[in-house]
Amino acid sequence: MGIRTGMEVSIAISEAVKLSRAEVIAAYPITPQTHIVEELARMVADGELDAKFIMVESEHSAMSACIGAAAAGARSFTATAAQGLALMHEMLYIASGLRLPVVMAVANRAMSAPLSIWGDHSDIMAERDSGWIQLFAETGQDAFDLTIQAFRIAEDERVSLPVVVNIDGFTLSHVIEPLEIESQEDVDRFLPPFKPVIQLDPDKPISIGPVGFPEIYTEIKKQQNVALVESYKVIREIWNEFRDMFGREYHPVESYRTEDAEILIHIAGSTAGTARIAVDMLREKGEKVGLIRTRLWRPYPFEDMKKAVAGVKAVAAVDRCLSFGGQGGPMCSELKSAMYNLEEKPFIAGFIAGLGGRDITIEDFFTIVKETKKMLEEGGGGEEYRMIGVRE
């Protein structure tokens, strides 16, 4: 049985890593990821976690060490944010290309310049196409559960891909939340020891990471993409098993008060908490507004998303990231692409909010819904996206 407790979310992630019996942790400190790695370092120092903690000299080396450790057959974990994630960029493609099940927590933070240690999603969006399975947590419980699930998903031999768990920097990473910490016995039952598909082993010498000439590169990339797309089924299967064991449900797209809704707010991450309150308040006034939240960002849950928006008049897609010179926000663009070939599709209004730690308030969501309604009344035109809460 688990224990119900109050805990800082970063610490809860460290607990999840400990309960997952991680074997190699390699990390470099960066705000707002630090509490996760500090707690893991403490656990190793106090003998609570029997793992190798490599205090590397950069995030590039953190991911490189995790790749080496995973190739040697160890369960590997790292955590980072923003500039650190960008420094890993090259390695992220190699981790997925080599099909190594590394797990990473990202305390999402804005990209410099100007330097900002505060939260938004521009760090992870730059890694959208790196071939990782990408999950977003809304709550501390999500963060704890997803971290344990991430190892199980990554190491499933049908998947063999790295997984990133996104938690909003500060607004999720540094808050204390009530959550259920599961027991070691139960986590062990859910997550057996890592059985590597490929391993650096002198008794069976193999070469990992060779040169791929044009005759083979395309085929290898297709294989990798098939694995990522088909991981969807495995993820659903593992989430069902998790539900049966621990009683908490996980879906690729989470819906809140979407029944008979005409306008849906779409968002990812912890801001959904604020959006829920806004939806409740609007519902009290009789407005038919609901909320959808992307939990599984890669592989993109096209069918779930189509189902979630079926029948609504408009979606207000809110991104915490600006795609410069493009359509506004990456999640909004993706949503629009997913709907484009449908005969009946909702009007999609794009909004950018919450950049670099700017709060997204309940009033902001009121504005977002109001503007969406207005654009809808005007026939669904208007600019590609609007930025919310800009002081002008």
Added chain:
Amino acid sequence: MPQEKQHPGFIPRLISPRELFAEGNRGCQGCGEALAIRQILKAAGPDTIVCSATGCVEIISSPYPETAWRVPWIHVAFENAAAVASGVEAAIKILKKRGRYHDRKINIIALAGDGGTADIGLQALSGAFERRHDFTYICTDNEAYMNTGIQRSSATPYGASTTTSPAGKESIGQTTPKKDMPMIAAAHDIPYVATCCPSYPMDLLAKAAKAFNTEGPSYLHVLSPCPTGWRHESHLTVEIGRLAVETGVFPLYEIIEGRLKMNVVMEKRKPVKEYLKHQGRFRHLGPDEIEEIQRIVDEKYVRLLRRAEFDRSLER
């Protein structure tokens, strides 16, 4: 895994006849690196994991679906061989402790060229040395980015002409002295550092064996003549390696627990022009420049002899 062939003619009682780096790899004729790796793996034996940086060795040894490696091998990227080896080493330690890996000694090698070591990989290397991982870092130094077409690195020697430090009306080629990588490694106070060259196979084998038997990090700097980049005849690889040592251009020494020892001391060093004259990359140099190179070599050599003498005095 490629079919293993044994060469019993290879002084079988002294050196393992097993060829763990397969013949038929795509190295250029007379490749000094391929020769060095062949020798190093004889010292290492099959219980070895090699973490390669991007570069000549990686390209010539792993054109998928072929491989020249008869030991487990991983290539990740250019600048991180030492960081990958850190992860492999940590993993094997913890897996052994948990009873999930062979309980025998495994040699972990990080292998990179001079660019992957002295330039882009220096940070990862420094980090891994400072953290005291139990591994051997081997730099096969051919003194430029040969894989991409002979571009200069910080290990390119003074006066050498490369495609990005070309000799011309206004330039003698590389205008800066070669970065002293073995001394940078030694400055990390690691237990074992050695310079070696495949032209001295018994010295190289002995040093490789010492490095693998060292607990903690060790560093081998292997001068690897490159006919393609140095523009010398391919049958001269071994000869040029010898001349590098005999002229004092590349002194063979080891630093054990901080104490420097010269391994091959020349009573009378040959003039550096004996070494330079075979190589197209130095062909443009006039007597003044050759004199300058001689001066640099002399000064460094004398400094090493003095240091060796001083370190020996500490032992008394």
